[in-house]
Amino acid sequence: MKKILFFALNSSWSQSNLALKYMRQMIRGMDYELCEHSATLSEPFTHVIADIYALKPDVICLSAYIWNRVNLQRLARELGKVLPDAVIVVGGPEAYAFEEIESCIIIKGAGEAAFYGLAESGFDPSFELTDIRHIPLSGIPFAYEEADLAELEDHLIYYECYRGCPYRCVYCLSATDERKELRFDISKPEEKERLIAELDALTALKPRTLKFIDRSFNIHKELAHLIWDYAIKSDARFDFHFEIYPDLLSDDDIALLAQAPANRIRFEIGIQSVNEEVLARSGRKSDWQKSRHYLNELRVKTKVRIHADLLVGLPGEDFDSIIHSLNELCRTRPAAVQLGMLKILPDTPMKEIAKERGYLWLDDPPYQILRSDALSYDEICYLDDLAHLLSLYWNKEEFAELWDGLLDEHSATEILETLMQLHKEQNRPYHSVSRMRREENMQEAKSRLRALGKASNILVD
Template sequence: MKVLLAALNSKFIHSNLAVRYLKAYTKKLNYNCTIKEFTINDRREKVLEKIIGEKPDVVAFSCYIWNIEYIKSLAVLIKLINPKVEILYGGPEVSYDSNSFLKNIPGEYVIVGEGEETYYEFVKLRAKYFETSGKVDSKEFFLELRDIKGLCFKQNGNVILNEQRQPMDMNKIVFPYTKEDNLKNKIVYYEASRGCPFKCKYCLSSTGFEVRFLNIERVKKELKFLMDKDIKLIKFVDRTFNCNYEFAMEIWKFVINADTDATFHFEISADVLKDEEIKLLNTAPKGRIQLEVGVQTTNDTVLNNINRYVKFNYIYDRVKKVQKYHNINQHLDLIAGLPGEDFESFKKSFNDVYSIKPEALQLGFLKLLKGSSMIEEVSKWGMVYSPYAPYEILKTDSISYDEIVILKRIEEVFDKYYNSGKFKNILNYFVPKFKTAFDFYYELGGFFYDRGYLNKNISSSDYYNVFIEFENECLNEKNIELEEIIKYDYLKFNKKKWLPDFLMRERNKEEEKTIKAKIDDGLIEVSKKYHIEKFFINIERFLNDSVLEKKEGYVVFDIENDKEIYLFHE
């Protein structure tokens, strides 16, 4: 019997932890198990061809809000080509309405909740009947299927939902990675705990069981294995990594002291972050740890509406203390469309969090997830949401559809310009020209929409040129200072030998010759790969003090060491 575990990831760099868990947990069973990973950006015909080409008896899909529509279409096509291929679904997207899901979608089985033990029992049973009789539609087979907890299945057109399975002992989980895995250039996901102690209404984790942890020495051993494979980013999927102080401290000490170039990503709750943890984090090598902090809103009333009983002032204090040594990347999250939050309240939340200047700020939109308690309050808050995955909010009693659309435009330009980190100094030039940071991104989003830039591909250089157009049309200004700042940011993150036509480059061979001589004599310390560029403002002063000063000079870009040397006359 052959089972194909199919994962449809959102991007090529992602990897799927769930299918690896299933294969690892059943490695002692006598069956043929293959994993195939695709992305939702792959052509459906090619994915289908590869699935059918494996000639599986069962195709098992790992289902999430971002891939469920794609998976539904694949299921239809698989059944059209070969109705004998059985389809098994699992994952959070099918765990809370498995009965109705299976009634309306081609397929035979759904694993509800945690999958390892249910999948193990299913494979063992199906393989037994398949190997002895070649049939899996006998009365005896279906009778035994009923004994598998956590399984939903079809029998003669009827859907049967078995008894719920209780959460398993975390330490029974089999480590899902092997020496043979090719994980180069992939984000690798790791799980040290399951469950969450908080009860946020919009989150599926609030509906689960108590938090369970892996043995801490096992975690260290497995992380060492991943580090030895030279993986660049190890992302913990634990819902609130720091909910257990002793556990978090021990793991953070381990990764901080490890001999590795890997970055470790943790999702934390800042309001339970203790001073001792912050002190430890401040000792981490730069880039070793990045933290994701769910702020969601800074409106205390709205926070109470979603069962988050925390004050933003405390989150602000914790995040700023972590930020103090500039060694930890912090990603903060906001959610638009929360119950009771209107446009002005979200604007304030945005400005509150923007004032922290985190490395990244994710602007998300409320998703009404199946199984979450928020679903039960839809009418209470006048929530209208899409019936199609990812079930995103369209409007509420507090915020209109038109306002949501405006926030979508802001999110798009914000993610491109702020979160990329490649336009930092250009943004620092513009934001002070507006009453608030939100007002700037509001105007920029509107400008992009009016010019049609949100609906077409524009070149990488055009993303810089936009700012010259924006200043001219929205502020009625045209300043050489802006062009010089754009030139600096462009050269910082792009090839140095070429500049777009809208930026000015002046070459003075004698002056450059003098600088090169100083480099050759060791008076200016740079690597062998460097670039010299003339500027007409004091870039160094603007970077350090946000002061614009017209002054000719040079910047030496040390390409190999990713640093700059500023040569401006006093």
């Protein structure tokens, strides 16, 4: 009997891998011995090889992403030396990069049907993967089992109810995804019961966070309300994480979410920019006035934790526009603000746009920009420093009252630039700073800004 190893290389100990769980369930009833193993990027490379070798698998299944692809390529090459007869099956967004590794079978796109067919062939390297009939999300088995509790308790667990996205943001992997696949048709009572049963099973795994990976989760309002209501009424000791589209929020959403207890629901909200021309150029339609209104409504009327994102490097967006977006977003006081650097992902429209507009970016993952059509590398480095300062002083949620007081009189970038100056004077990096030192710096920034304000008033008088 062949032994199939599902190996997950995670970014941290708390992460898990949904794709490999799906693949496991697709072949659960077949005549194979199935085993699972995981490691993190920080573990010694030779130890990872030795652990896999000790399991003596005949087939090794990997899932490649921008954050683990380089390490997995190296691993696949070395495993080919110590396990020369093993077949390595690679799926995920970065699977294309393994085509030159001789022992690898590559699955592109949704992998469930292809993996099932490959398993039926006995993992024959000559098996043709191109003519496989697609299996929609509704036909894929539930990814998890009761026995997964030992592995997944207090971990991030991923789940999805929908594949596809109606929006066409040029930088996103979903920009060319034509699927519109719901896992459940909740107009049918039996489908609603199946959804609740899966949510109950996920709750029983006692995750740290249950993260829904649906793009723009709230595009299906009735489904969103059903799941939010489940989360609100649950006695779970974890939070439910959703990526939502801000323009779709409405007053009835706020009324429902107002019932959620603290630390129960978390929203990731992609604002990206408040510049509507830039957003239109990026394939994204958004009304900042409406988004700002509902960000404030969520803060004032609910206990939902908001993580809001901006992107540096969108086509045509210059430094001043990004600074304006950052200041506007920070006025809504989300719990966390991420100022992310644009990544030029393969298989997205952004790659061709970047070529046409003269962008420069990293050749290897994470494909982060080095120059855009409107930003120099100096400006990108400066904005990246602001991003690190946000992580240190805002996103830890340690000094909310201090920030609130300062933002009543100063812009977010004025505060961040004062903190930046303090770090330069102290010759201190933007990481590994103790809480005591962070608080001292916040208080010093407050004093300097207050003194600056008094000096300005004297000059005006």
